Amino acid sequence: AAIEKGNYRHYMQKEIFEQPTVVAQTLSSYIRPLEQTVALPQMDFDLAGVKRITIVACGTSYYAGMVAKYWFETFARVPVDIDVASEFRYRDPVLEEGGLALFISQSGETADTLAALRHCKEQGQTIAVVVNVPTSSMAREADLLLPTHAGPEIGVASTKAFTCQLAVLAALAAHLALVKGKLSAEEERDIVRHLIEAPAALNAALAHDEDIAAMAHLIAPARDVLYLGRGPDYPLAMEGALKLKEISYIHAEGYASGEMKHGPIALIDEAVPVIVLAPSGPLFEKTVSNMQEVRARGGKVVLISDAEGIEEAGEGCLATIEMPSVHPLIAPLVYAVPVQLLAYHVACAKGTDVDQPRNLAKSVTVE
Numbered sequence: 001a002a003i004e005k006g007n008y009r010h011y012m013q014k015e016i017f018e019q020p021t022v023v024a025q026t027l028s029s030y031i032r033p034l035e036q037t038v039a040l041p042q043m044d045f046d047l048a049g050v051k052r053i054t055i056v057a058c059g060t061s062y063y064a065g066m067v068a069k070y071w072f073e074t075f076a077r078v079p080v081d082i083d084v085a086s087e088f089r090y091r092d093p094v095l096e097e098g099g100l101a102l103f104i105s106q107s108g109e110t111a112d113t114l115a116a117l118r119h120c121k122e123q124g125q126t127i128a129v130v131v132n133v134p135t136s137s138m139a140r141e142a143d144l145l146l147p148t149h150a151g152p153e154i155g156v157a158s159t160k161a162f163t164c165q166l167a168v169l170a171a172l173a174a175h176l177a178l179v180k181g182k183l184s185a186e187e188e189r190d191i192v193r194h195l196i197e198a199p200a201a202l203n204a205a206l207a208h209d210e211d212i213a214a215m216a217h218l219i220a221p222a223r224d225v226l227y228l229g230r231g232p233d234y235p236l237a238m239e240g241a242l243k244l245k246e247i248s249y250i251h252a253e254g255y256a257s258g259e260m261k262h263g264p265i266a267l268i269d270e271a272v273p274v275i276v277l278a279p280s281g282p283l284f285e286k287t288v289s290n291m292q293e294v295r296a297r298g299g300k301v302v303l304i305s306d307a308e309g310i311e312e313a314g315e316g317c318l319a320t321i322e323m324p325s326v327h328p329l330i331a332p333l334v335y336a337v338p339v340q341l342l343a344y345h346v347a348c349a350k351g352t353d354v355d356q357p358r359n360l361a362k363s364v365t366v367e
């Protein structure tokens with residue numbers, strides 16, 4: 001049956017709002033809520049023996065992989081290489097024997113990612129895939145299939161597939177940490193408890209829809225927008241910039257907050273809004289000083305943070321968007337929502353074709 005938009009204006013908008021439901025759906029196959037344990041599918045290879053993980057993906061799926069790199073390294077202490085598929089294929093990558101190659105794709109059909117998968121398979125890597133289409137080529141060719149349960153995604157700009165990918169990757173990181181002996185049973189329960197809270201936190205983030213719609217007109221006239229983040233929020237900054245350029249055609253860049261001084265700071269003036277993704281935490285002070293550098297050059301800051309962060313650094317910002325206070329593991333899922341909504345409302349303000357942006361395809365099955 002055709003997928004309906006229901007009361008929504010666009011598929012993208014509908015898909016953004018589906019996230020609490022589909023993330024919960026996805027998580028339900030990777031955790032046991034009563035036991036408070038993670039529950040990954042049976043694996044017929046030695047996950048505990050994996051010494052290195054190679055992640056390959058494109059577009060939004062690549063940014064999900066970048067977030068996962070932080071998690072796999074922090075929680076499981078397993079080194080991770082990550083590449084966009086089109087680069088990976090042609091650089092003759094060095095693959096360790098017994099390595100795990102992880103491919104992330106909404107469609108499971110992206111030509112570059114599929115070719116990279118086949119290359120890794122030929123090289124004897126164990127193939128794991130996180131895909132949203134369980135009948136896809138990637139799903140069929142994998143040793144380990146980790147499906148997302150986002151349901152069909154129609155909007156060309158990926159939204160709910162991304163947060164569902166993050167949910168699966170977070171559970172995988174916890175599982176890997178467990179089999180590697182880096183996580184106690186109590187720490188596992190703690191992580192599972194935080195994952196269970198993710199859908200409610202996504203709802204809390206979605207509650208800011210109207211505020212974000214109201215501030216979209218401040219961003220719509222911009223020619224360039226800069227997104228900043230640190231740690232796992234750095235890939236989120238890139239994802240935010242990607243969403244904005246895909247559907248509103250405004251040039252946007254996502255940068256690591258600490259790298260701004262090595263280039264993008266030269267662009268900052270009153271006309272360049274800077275969107276800062278910064279949950280409070282040990283690195284928050286550093287981001288605040290980056291914000292001061294922006295403000296000192298006349299730049300306008302939109303701060304996306306929690307109550308504590310906004311209390312500390314919200315003054316003098318062009319706007320603030322308050323996210324719920326969440327565990328760092330689920331922050332990337334939650335912070336995805338305001339950047340999606342911002343791109344969506346800016347595109348609506350500009351009157352662009354949100355679901356079918358020019359020149360882009362939902363699934364790129366040619367090289």
Ligand code: G6P
Binds near residue numbers: 104107110362363364
């Ligand atoms: C296209 C889509 C993006 C998507 C990317 C990767 O560029 O427009 O939204 O992130 O392909 O697609 P995949 O299906 O492999 O996740």
